[in-house]
Amino acid sequence: MMKQQAGFTLIELVVVILILSVLAATALPRFMNVQDQAHEAAVKGAGGGFGSAVSLAHAQWVANGHTGAEVDLAGFGDDTVDTNANGWPVGTDDGNNVNNANDCRSIWTGIMQNPPSVTGATSDYIVTRAAQVCTYTYRAINTMSIVYNATNGAVTVDAIP
Template sequence: MNKQRGFSLIELIIVVVILSLLAVTALPRFVNISEQAEDASVEGVAGGFAAAVGLVRAQWEIEGRPTGNQALITMDLTQIRVNEFGFPTAGTGGANAGTNLTPSQMTANACKSVFDGIMQSPVRSVTSGNSANNVRYYISVRSGAGQTDNNVAYDLCVYHLVATLKLDSNTGIPQGSVDLSTGNSFTYNPATGQVQVYSNNF
């Protein structure tokens, strides 16, 4: 009769050690891939946003640089509010109400209105102080952090990728201070139209 033998204990231990070594060397590569995907995601959305800002500015030029505190341009049958520099803004009562906000009057809600208004298919977002569960972008404003011109400090709209923030498990609000050194984000300067990407590992 032929005896069938299984693996010995030593052979099993050797196989487990080899698999452990493979897992240890492969794991950092998978972590790096997820970080690269997060970077690419922010860069893609920021690129689309920057292109939309450029199109709004070009349409403003084409329409003869409309001015005033209720200046609008029309793109694809959509009316978009613009500030005195021809860049997208929001109204004092939201995207379509009130007078246009200047670059030094931006709020988180105004930054969200710009984001939702100029993007063809805006991703789900929420403004600072609200739960970021089940959304992709967390929107805040940095008052006076933009370009200074004639002693006027302009505001910056900040759009953080939620997947790169640490959320409170109870409230869904990001933990700690959410600034440009936290997570992956991009900024929009309504005075210059500049869009800048920030990538940080947390």
């Protein structure tokens, strides 16, 4: 009587390990690219939401009948968003210009519902300001950013890693 074989031979195990190695080598770069795509989508999504919010704030300014007036934007958000004479958001501190990075932060949080964080050491975005331009740099990949120009309402998204 012959003894029945139990288990796998060494050659079978080596072949399976080799096949799994080849699959891992081809799939791993694909999964690595998915992470970059997720960061890119996060910045594009936040930028699109921010751009829409800027447009809605301006539309509310127009709907309220303002022309050439710097106002607290009634009927938008919690009624604390300030606009410049062209109707673009400039902060929440009763100013008519973007005076500092805090104004940029207050624009971000004042016009969007549940936005990504822009304050604190672990925030999603780092905020800087130059003249009337706010730049929100994505902390995870610091080459990606959202730029808002308060003079004309332009929102530019740079989501290239």
